[in-house]
Amino acid sequence: MKYRLTNSVWRVLFVLIxxxxxxxxxxxxxxxxxxxxxxxxxxxxxxxGGLRTTFGDLFAQTVLPANHxxxxxxxxxxxxxxxxxxxxxxxxxxxxxxxxxTRSLQQFDLEQTRVYLxxxxxxxxxxxxxxxxxxxxGALNREAYxxxxxxxxxxxxxxxxxxxxxxxxxxxxxxxxxxxxxxxxTTPDQGVEFGWEHGHWDxxxxxxxxxxxxxxxxxxxxxxxxLIYVESVWRxxxxxxxxxxxxxxxxxxxxxAGLRTGPISWLAQAEVTDDESIANGQGKELATLLExxxxxxxGNNLKITDEFLNPNRAVPNGEQTRWSLVYELTPIQFLQIxxxxxxxxxxPQDNSEHQRQYFxxxxxxx
Amino acid sequence: xxxxxxxxxxALVLAVCLAGCAGNGKGLDQNGQxxxxxxxxxGAITADFQSIQDNVFTPICSKCHIGASAPExxxxxxxxxxxxxxxxxxxxxxxxxxxxxxxxxxxxxxRKIEGASGILGGQMPLxxxxxxxxxxxxxxxxxxNGAPNVATxxxxxxxxxxxAPADKAIVRAPLxxxxxxxxxxxxxxxxxxxxxxxxxxxxxxxxxxxxxxxxGDEPADNPTxxxxxxxxxxxxxxxxxxxxxxPLAAGTYRVTVRGVGGGAMANLNAVPLGSNASAVFTVESDx
Numbered sequence: 001m002k003y004r005l006t007n008s009v010w011r012v013l014f015v016l017i018x019x020x021x022x023x024x025x026x027x028x029x030x031x032x033x034x035x036x037x038x039x040x041x042x043x044x045x046x047x048x049g050g051l052r053t054t055f056g057d058l059f060a061q062t063v064l065p066a067n068h069x070x071x072x073x074x075x076x077x078x079x080x081x082x083x084x085x086x087x088x089x090x091x092x093x094x095x096x097x098x099x100x101x102t103r104s105l106q107q108f109d110l111e112q113t114r115v116y117l118x119x120x121x122x123x124x125x126x127x128x129x130x131x132x133x134x135x136x137x138g139a140l141n142r143e144a145y146x147x148x149x150x151x152x153x154x155x156x157x158x159x160x161x162x163x164x165x166x167x168x169x170x171x172x173x174x175x176x177x178x179x180x181x182x183x184x185x186t187t188p189d190q191g192v193e194f195g196w197e198h199g200h201w202d203x204x205x206x207x208x209x210x211x212x213x214x215x216x217x218x219x220x221x222x223x224x225x226x227l228i229y230v231e232s233v234w235r236x237x238x239x240x241x242x243x244x245x246x247x248x249x250x251x252x253x254x255x256x257a258g259l260r261t262g263p264i265s266w267l268a269q270a271e272v273t274d275d276e277s278i279a280n281g282q283g284k285e286l287a288t289l290l291e292x293x294x295x296x297x298x299g300n301n302l303k304i305t306d307e308f309l310n311p312n313r314a315v316p317n318g319e320q321t322r323w324s325l326v327y328e329l330t331p332i333q334f335l336q337i338x339x340x341x342x343x344x345x346x347x348p349q350d351n352s353e354h355q356r357q358y359f360x361x362x363x364x365x366x
Numbered sequence: 367x368x369x370x371x372x373x374x375x376x377a378l379v380l381a382v383c384l385a386g387c388a389g390n391g392k393g394l395d396q397n398g399q400x401x402x403x404x405x406x407x408x409g410a411i412t413a414d415f416q417s418i419q420d421n422v423f424t425p426i427c428s429k430c431h432i433g434a435s436a437p438e439x440x441x442x443x444x445x446x447x448x449x450x451x452x453x454x455x456x457x458x459x460x461x462x463x464x465x466x467x468x469x470x471x472x473x474x475x476x477r478k479i480e481g482a483s484g485i486l487g488g489q490m491p492l493x494x495x496x497x498x499x500x501x502x503x504x505x506x507x508x509x510x511n512g513a514p515n516v517a518t519x520x521x522x523x524x525x526x527x528x529x530a531p532a533d534k535a536i537v538r539a540p541l542x543x544x545x546x547x548x549x550x551x552x553x554x555x556x557x558x559x560x561x562x563x564x565x566x567x568x569x570x571x572x573x574x575x576x577x578x579x580x581x582g583d584e585p586a587d588n589p590t591x592x593x594x595x596x597x598x599x600x601x602x603x604x605x606x607x608x609x610x611x612x613p614l615a616a617g618t619y620r621v622t623v624r625g626v627g628g629g630a631m632a633n634l635n636a637v638p639l640g641s642n643a644s645a646v647f648t649v650e651s652d653x
Contacts, residue, residue, distance in 0.1 A: 097495045105495055111488070133487075140458070140486045174493030179430055186487065187437050211439050219536045243433075246534060250433050275433040278443060283433055311398060311429070318398045319389035347391030347398055352426055355495055 029168040030293035030303070031064075033258035033265040036232035038202055039169065044085075044118050046156060046195050047204060048169040049185060050131045050143060051087040051116035052078065060365065061333035066299025069332045076334075076366055083123070087116040088366055095359035100351045110136050111361070125149050142188050158193040164224040165193065165204035166239045167256045167269050170289075176309040176322065177269045180287035181241060181252045187212035189222060202228040210243040220245040233260045239271070248277030267291040272313070286310040301328040303340070320346035320353050336363040397425035411500065413507035415448060415515050422501060423447050426491050440464070448515045449528055449547045451475060453602035458486040467513040467602065470506040479505070515604065524550045524633040526623055526643040527604075533645035540613030541649050544594075544621050550633045551603040561624045561631045562596035564608055565589035567646065568618035589620065616651040620644055 029048070032039050039048030042056030052060060054077045061075050062068060078085040091111040098104040113135040119128045131143035145160025163169065166183040178184035191208025203226065210222030221244060228237035239254040254271030268290050275283025291305040305324040312318055326340030338361040346353025395401050397420065411421040423431075423442040431442040438457040440450055451465045456474040466473045474485075479497050481489030489496060497505075508514075530545040531537045544564060567589045592610055599605040608621065623631050625639025632638040 099495050102495055102498055136488075137484055137486045138459075182430065182433070182436070186492070212437050216535075216537065219534070246532065248433070277433045277441075315394070315398075315400050317389040317392045318394055319387065321388045345388035347389050347394055349391050349394070349396040350398060350425060352491075352494060353388075 028171055029258065029267055030265045030291065030301075033235065033260055033267060034293070034295065036230070036260070038197070038228075038230055040197070040202075044116075044127070044129060045143070045163070046147075046158075046197065046202075047163065047165045047193075049163060050114075051085065051118055051129070054078065054085075057087075057366075064299065065330045065333045065335075066297070067332050078118075078366070083120050085118040085120070088364075089114045090362075090364040092362045093359050094361075095357060097355060097357045099355045102351055112136070114142070124153075125151070142185065154196065154198050156195045156197075158195065159191075161188050161190045162193060162206070162208075163188050164206055164208060164222070164241070165226045166224055166241055166252065167226065167237065167254045167271065168258075168267055168289075172305075172324075175289060175305075176287040176307045176320070177254070177271055177289045180273050180285045180309065181254070181271060182212060182250075183224065183241060183252070191222070200230050202230060210245055234258060245277065248275065250275040250277065250283065263295045265293040265295070267293070284313040286313055299330040301330075302326075303328060318347055320344070334364060334366050336365070337361070338363060399424075411504045413504045413511060415508060415513070418505055418508060419444050419447060422497065422505070426494070426497075430492070449605075452513050452515070453599050453605055459484075465509055465513050468510060470509040473509055476502070476506060476509065513602075524548065524637050524639060526639070529621060529645040529647075531645070531647035533647065535647045537647065537649055539616050539649045539651055542609065542613045544608040544610075544614075544619075545599075546606045546608065546621065546623060548604045548606070548633070552598060552606060553632050553634055553636070554598040554603070556629060556631050557596050557598055557606055558629075559594075559596065560629060562606055562608055563622045563624065564592040564594045564610065565620045565622070566592055566617050567620045569616075592619065614649045616649055618646065618648045620646045 029039070031042070032048075038046075040046035042052055042059060043049060044051045044053055057077050058075060078087050080086050090113045093109045093111050094107075095109060096104060096106045112133055114131060114133050116132075117130045120126075121128060126146065126148050128146050129143065130141070133140040133142055141161065143160070143162050145158050145162050147156055147158045149156045163185055164183050164187075166181055167177065169185065170178060172178075173184050173186055189208035189210065189212060191206055193204055193206035195205075196203045204224075206222075206224040208222045208224070209216050210220055223242045223244070224239075225241070226237055226239040228235060235258045237256045239252075239256065241250075241252040243250040250273065252271055252273040254269060256267070256269035258268075259266040268288075270288040271286070273283065273285045273287075275285075277283065286309070288308045289305065290307075291303065294302040294304075296302055303324070303326040305322075305326075307322040307324075309320045309322075310318065311320065322345070323343040324340060326338055328336060328338045330336045338359075340359060342355070342357040342359075344353055344355040344357075391398075393401055411417050424444060427442040428447075430437060431440050433441065436442075440457070441447065442450075452463075452467065454464050456462050456464050459474055462472060462474040462477075464473065464475045470476045476482075477485050478487075478490045479502055481496065491497070496502075525548065527547045527549045529547070531541070546562065592614070593612070594608050594610040596606050596608045599607050606623075622642055622644040623639065625631050625641050625643060630638040
């Protein structure tokens with residue numbers, strides 16, 4: 001006999017799962033803060049990003065959107081069969097970008113289409129995972145690894161190509177805190193990662209080539225680590241990175257925190273970097289981010305972000321800032337519409353530091 | 367309700383207070399670098415490498431493409447950009463050179479900054495306004511002119527700038543080419559097996575578990591000359607390409623450029639290196 005679960009039943013199941021703290025998941029860091037959950041509860045990747053877990057898929061269909069369109073089939077859980085799960089993200093933008101003394105740009109842009117595949121070869125213990133960008137342009141592998149979980153799921157070992165752990169894994173890959181370290185979702189690296197998850201604590205340590213996807217040119221390695229304490233309404237994390245290459249060492253230290261105050265979820269991150277491979281002390285950067293996510297109503301989120309970058313701590317007067325105001329509407333499951341503006345400010349003599357960006361983004365995901 | 371409103375307002379005020387301010391730019395040039403007394407300031411971009419470096423690579427590209435963690439290993443600061451661009455295959459699409467002298471249409475870098483179809487990843491500069499058409503035109507013209515590195519040639523003494531694999535590097539077998547980049551154009555008639563020497567100097571450290579010290583500058587084993595041909599790269603006369611007759615298998619190798627004695631390696635003005643230059647690297651088994 002075949003059963004079809006109604007949407008309300010799915011919601012009850014979702015709440016039960018949430019209450020039990022068992023099979024869980026999340027999407028963006030602010031959602032993790034909003035619900036007091038770890039990133040790995042909504043994503044197959046314990047450090048966040050990419051394919052959603054079953055919990056994450058159900059959350060995205062039953063709790064995240066303003067409305068739920070009933071379809072003919074059961075809710076999507078990504079399951080292709082008993083062992084295979086699939087997912088994807090598509091982002092399409094319409095944007096206008098202006099800068100002083102520069103022609104403005106108005107364009108439609110297929111930002112990215114990504115396909116995820118997870119093979120649970122030993123369910124709950126051993127999985128193989130692939131994150132492939134299939135458009136625009138040719139296929140580009142982002143992540144490909146095998147991950148082994150301990151029986152109690154309190155530690156794991158990951159090996160392959162992966163995003164490195166360092167602070168919040170934000171959606172906007174051009175955020176100052178992501179470009180300053182060079183650790184973001186455009187620069188996966190090949191190596192191994194050990195993760196430890198125990199109660200409120202969450203920790204990762206990774207050793208990788210340190211070439212951000214480029215060819216290996218020496219025997220130096222990159223060491224990335226972070227430690228996070230997660231409470232239901234707040235979290236605090238520390239991150240450190242050392243990239244020990246023959247051309248010079250690069251170090252980065254960061255602190256990041258999340259806090260929920262009523263309907264507003266706050267994210268904050270600050271970091272300093274020191275890259276000895278760059279001449280004249282230009283590698284000494286300071287980057288900060290402060291973000292407020294106001295859940296106005298179900299499916300309606302207003303995001304305000306303030307960023308600061310000192311591109312060279314050894315030289316005064318070169319600081320840059322960026323303000324973003326983004327409204328995120330998730331009208332129905334699998335579809336999000338984001339619209340907003342970004343306001344750059346920097347030294348008067350550099351036009352590129354005075355950009356204005358206005359955009360509408362259609363984000364389809366499953 | 368009112369209390370909640372106050373809390374929200376306070377939070378916004380806090381956010382504003384925490385916000386830093388943009389710099390006023392005093393004492394900095396248009397790239398954000400300190401103004402050096404007597405230093406030249408870059409003006410409108412022209413179709414030469416130095417101008418492109420000063421107006422594009424340094425202020426825009428090297429925000430991300432810099433240092434040990436540069437995306438795709440492509441460092442675009444002044445010290446590295448030329449030799450990592452010109453005549454070097456793209457990491458994203460190895461069938462294309464990043465900059466193919468005299469052929470901007472088939473230079474992957476041009477496709478990336480123009481956002482052409484077929485590129486992997488996003489248009490460069492990522493997340494920013496595309497480069498002005500005048501800038502792209504200047505880059506195209508520089509490539510059409512043969513992508514010369516005039517500024518470096520006039521400013522630097524003749525020397526080996528870098529090798530690929532780099533000194534003490536570990537790469538995977540098979541290795542089909544060894545690259546030696548010079549600071550100036552090389553006299554092609556002096557590129558032969560007496561000036562560019564490739565030797566096998568030991569076993570693979572990575573494969574055979576040999577002590578790491580044996581992979582250093584002074585390998586202990588007796589060197590064995592490797593049959594190889596060295597030629598000037600047709601697209602970049604500052605680069606010598608060494609092609610072993612058989613791709614290099616696992617082992618430790620040394621590439622030496624002889625800079626002294628009769629027929630020593632010299633530039634187009636017959637200025638020799640003045641000393642020998644060498645790099646030792648390890649090829650490990652691809653298993």
